[in-house]
Amino acid sequence: MKYAMERENGKSLDTSPEIDAFMKASSIRGQKHSISTDYVLKILGLDTCADALVGDYMVRGISGGQKKRVTTGEMIVGPRKTFFMDEISTGLDSSTTYWTVKCLGNFVHMRQGIVLMALLQPPPETFELFDDIILLSEGYVVYEGPRTEVLPFFESLGFQLPPRKGVADFLQEVTSRKDQAQYWADDSKPYVYISVPEIAQAFKDSAIGRFVSSAISVQFDKAKGHPEALSRTKYAAPRWELLKTCFQREILLMKRHQFLYVFRTCQVAVVGFVTCTIFTRLRLHPESEIEGNLYLSCLFFGLVHMIFNGISELPLLMFRLPVFYKQRDNMFHPAWAWSLASFLLRVPYSIIESVIWSAVVYYSVGFAPEIWRFFRYVLLLFSVHQMALGMFRTLASVARDMVVATTFASVCLLIIISSGGFIIPKAMVKPWWAWAFWVSPLTYAQRAISVNEFGADRWMKSSTTGNGTVGDNVLKNHSLPTDDRWYWLGVGVLLTYALFLNVVVTLALAFLHPLKKHQATHTGDDSSDEIDKNG
Numbered sequence: 273m274k275y276a277m278e279r280e281n282g283k284s285l286d287t288s289p290e291i292d293a294f295m296k297a298s299s300i301r302g303q304k305h306s307i308s309t310d311y312v313l314k315i316l317g318l319d320t321c322a323d324a325l326v327g328d329y330m331v332r333g334i335s336g337g338q339k340k341r342v343t344t345g346e347m348i349v350g351p352r353k354t355f356f357m358d359e360i361s362t363g364l365d366s367s368t369t370y371w372t373v374k375c376l377g378n379f380v381h382m383r384q385g386i387v388l389m390a391l392l393q394p395p396p397e398t399f400e401l402f403d404d405i406i407l408l409s410e411g412y413v414v415y416e417g418p419r420t421e422v423l424p425f426f427e428s429l430g431f432q433l434p435p436r437k438g439v440a441d442f443l444q445e446v447t448s449r450k451d452q453a454q455y456w457a458d459d460s461k462p463y464v465y466i467s468v469p470e471i472a473q474a475f476k477d478s479a480i481g482r483f484v485s486s487a488i489s490v491q492f493d494k495a496k497g498h499p500e501a502l503s504r505t506k507y508a509a510p511r512w513e514l515l516k517t518c519f520q521r522e523i524l525l526m527k528r529h530q531f532l533y534v535f536r537t538c539q540v541a542v543v544g545f546v547t548c549t550i551f552t553r554l555r556l557h558p559e560s561e562i563e564g565n566l567y568l569s570c571l572f573f574g575l576v577h578m579i580f581n582g583i584s585e586l587p588l589l590m591f592r593l594p595v596f597y598k599q600r601d602n603m604f605h606p607a608w609a610w611s612l613a614s615f616l617l618r619v620p621y622s623i624i625e626s627v628i629w630s631a632v633v634y635y636s637v638g639f640a641p642e643i644w645r646f647f648r649y650v651l652l653l654f655s656v657h658q659m660a661l662g663m664f665r666t667l668a669s670v671a672r673d674m675v676v677a678t679t680f681a682s683v684c685l686l687i688i689i690s691s692g693g694f695i696i697p698k699a700m701v702k703p704w705w706a707w708a709f710w711v712s713p714l715t716y717a718q719r720a721i722s723v724n725e726f727g728a729d730r731w732m733k734s735s736t737t738g739n740g741t742v743g744d745n746v747l748k749n750h751s752l753p754t755d756d757r758w759y760w761l762g763v764g765v766l767l768t769y770a771l772f773l774n775v776v777v778t779l780a781l782a783f784l785h786p787l788k789k790h791q792a793t794h795t796g797d798d799s800s801d802e803i804d805k806n807g
Contacts, residue, residue, distance in 0.1 A: 312349045315382060316341045316375040337368030341375055346598070353385040359392065366395045373401050396438045409447040412472040417480040429466060429474060430458035447471060507603055514605045518613035526617060529588070533621065536584060540625050543577060544632035551637045558638075558730045561737065564746035570637055571721045572694045574629060575714060578653050579685070581625060582660030585618075586677055589668040597786045607782035615774045618661050626653040640728035648724050648759060655766035656717050662773030663713075669780040672787050693718045698751035713769045720762025722752045 313319045318341055326342060327333015334342070340360060347355065355376075361369040373394075376387050380403075388406075391398070405422060407415040415422055423433055426446060432455060433442050445451035447468050456463040466474075475481045507514060526533065551570040558564070600607060630650045635641070639649065664681060671677035690696060691705070692714030701709050709715055725731075731743025740748075747754050 309349055312345050312379075315378045316345050316348070317371060318342065318345060335368070337364055337372055340364065340368075340372055344372075344376065347602070348379055348383075348385075353383060355385070355387045357387065357389045359390060361391060361394065361398075366398070370395065370398050370401070373398050377401050377403075391440075393438075393440045393444050396440065399438070399440045405443075407443055407447075409471075410468045412468050413475070414447060414468065414471050415443075415475055416484055421480055425475065425478060425480065426455075427457075428478070429471065430461075430463075431455040432457035507605065511606075511609070514609045515613060518605055518609045519616070522613045522617045532584065532588075536581065537624060537628060540577075540581065540628050541632055544629050547573065547633050548636035558742065559733065561735065561742060561745050561749065564726065564731070564742060565749075567637075567639070567725060568694070568722060568746060568750065570633075571725060572692075572718060574633060574653065575656055575692075575717050575721065576689060578625070578629070578656045579660040579688070579714070582657060582664055583681065585661050586664040586668045586681060587674065589665050590672075590674050590677060593668070593672060594786065596781065600781070608778050611774065611778040611781055614665075615662075618658070622654050622657040622661065625657055626650050629653060640725055640730065642728060645724055645728060649721065652717065652721050652724065652759075652763060652766075655763050655770070656713075658770040659713050659766045659773070662770045662777065665777045666773045666780070669777045670784070672784065688712045688714050691715065693752065694750065700751075713766055716758075716762035716765040719752055720759045720766075722747060722750075723754070723756055723758045723762075727754070727756050 310319070313322050318338060321334050321338055325331055325333040326339060333339075344355070357376075360372060364372070373389070376389070379385050380387055389402075399419070402419050404417060405415065405419050406413065407422070415425060417425075422443065423439065426432075426443075431446050431452075433439060434455070442455065446455050449465055452465060453463055476485065509517070547570065551566060558567070596610060599605065600610075627650055630646065630653060634646055634649055639645070663684065667677045667680050667684070671680055687708055691701075691708040691712040693709065693712075694714075698709060726743035726747050728743070731746070732741045734740075735742050735745050737745075744754050
């Protein structure tokens with residue numbers, strides 16, 4: 273391939289873009305490389321900034337014109353070849369508008385596409401880039417045809433373009449009653465205003481008008497159409513391929529955000545080490561209810577830390593929503609494939625977080641030494657972490673606004689933690705607030721982790737302050753159950769919460785739309801009201 277390119281450059285050969293793209297794609301088949309993306313970048317003139325950030329209100333990125341071309345490139349890189357654009361020059365200078373239109377022209381000529389663009393009085397150099405123009409005025413099609421034939425058509429009506437006058441400005445004013453007279457150039461007869469309907473009728477009677485009318489009046493012969501020309505499926509690939517593609521992209525995004533995940537993992541280890549210094553086993557002994565309360569506090573802190581560890585999923589999902597909505601609306605992939613891939617890749621991460629916290633804290637603090645209780649402790653923390661990730665992802669996908677989502681997250685955390693059964697035991701919960709106690713996932717997590725610890729043999733010593741064992745008294749003092757079945761019930765409820773919340777995330781991503789940005793407008797009524805007050 274390299275040798276063929278050198279020969280082409282040496283002999284100044286200009287190959288067909290389609291053949292060139294096909295040969296390059298064939299030569300790199302099997303490699304992780306997208307020839308289509310590089311091809312579109314070259315057409316749109318974005319190859320010079322291909323590795324630059326697009327930027328946002330916080331990060332400076334590429335220019336405004338390049339951002340417009342990036343938006344166009346997102347559509348061009350797909351199978352679409354027809355685009356309808358309205359006032360793309362808004363907010364751009366003439367130079368940027370020129371390059372944007374020029375790049376779109378390259379796309380039309382190289383990929384046999386169609387672009388219908390609405391521009392109001394474009395600069396002369398931009399106007400020269402168009403192949404055909406459609407001139408609209410007062411609801412009539414005044415002209416539709418090649419750009420090079422528009423001036424001869426108006427010259428046939430008696431109008432002429434003055435020197436140093438742009439063609440776009442001339443076409444904008446020649447149909448106006450106020451400005452039409454200055455372009456009259458037929459000295460053989462006096463000027464009489466030619467209305468827009470008369471100009472439209474003159475175009476229909478012209479050779480170009482008759483050709484256009486005859487071309488659009490002929491129906492397409494269905495026998496000439498290819499049976500695969502129309503898409504009969506909603507998405508371009510099978511479901512398994514869509515899921516695999518979303519999965520691969522999630523892996524790529526996690527690699528790009530690996531600093532965040534490594535930092536969060538290190539944070540778990542550091543907080544776990546600090547927890548060990550506070551609840552050290554050198555000062556804790558499972559001999560009385562007082563030490564039992566300290567153990568219970570450490571268990572509760574571990575649950576709360578796992579919940580707060582998942583809060584970073586909220587901004588991560590929030591920042592990805594604009595791109596997701598754009599891809600969803602353009603049928604890139606279904607919402608379930610995107611959500612399922614993200615959910616599956618969070619499972620190993622939750623396992624790592626739970627194992628690190630348990631390895632650092634469990635035996636350092638001095639929890640029940642049985643190895644199977646250690647693994648049950650890890651499983652419970654994993655369930656809590658999965659529930660927390662699902663909860664914050666749900667808030668982000670439903671709220672769709674950072675301020676609203678963080679506000680609801682704070683309220684949810686307040687309700688969940690205060691109603692979890694540790695700060696306010698069940699015996700002290702008012703009847704009208706009992707629903708919040710049983711709805712809170714922390715309730716089941718607290719009961720499960722407490723039963724796992726205080727059901728151990730070392731807590732079966734007789735209490736010196738009353739009847740029963742030390743472990744049972746600690747649980748009863750906090751209105752916690754003593755039945756070991758509550759552990760599996762708690763794990764089951766937490767995993768059910770995680771699955772349910774991820775289903776809600778999928779439904780929200782599938783049916784909700786991005787929030788519209790509202791702008792305040794001034795109607796001008798304030799001035800009249802002020803005049804009435806002063807008058």
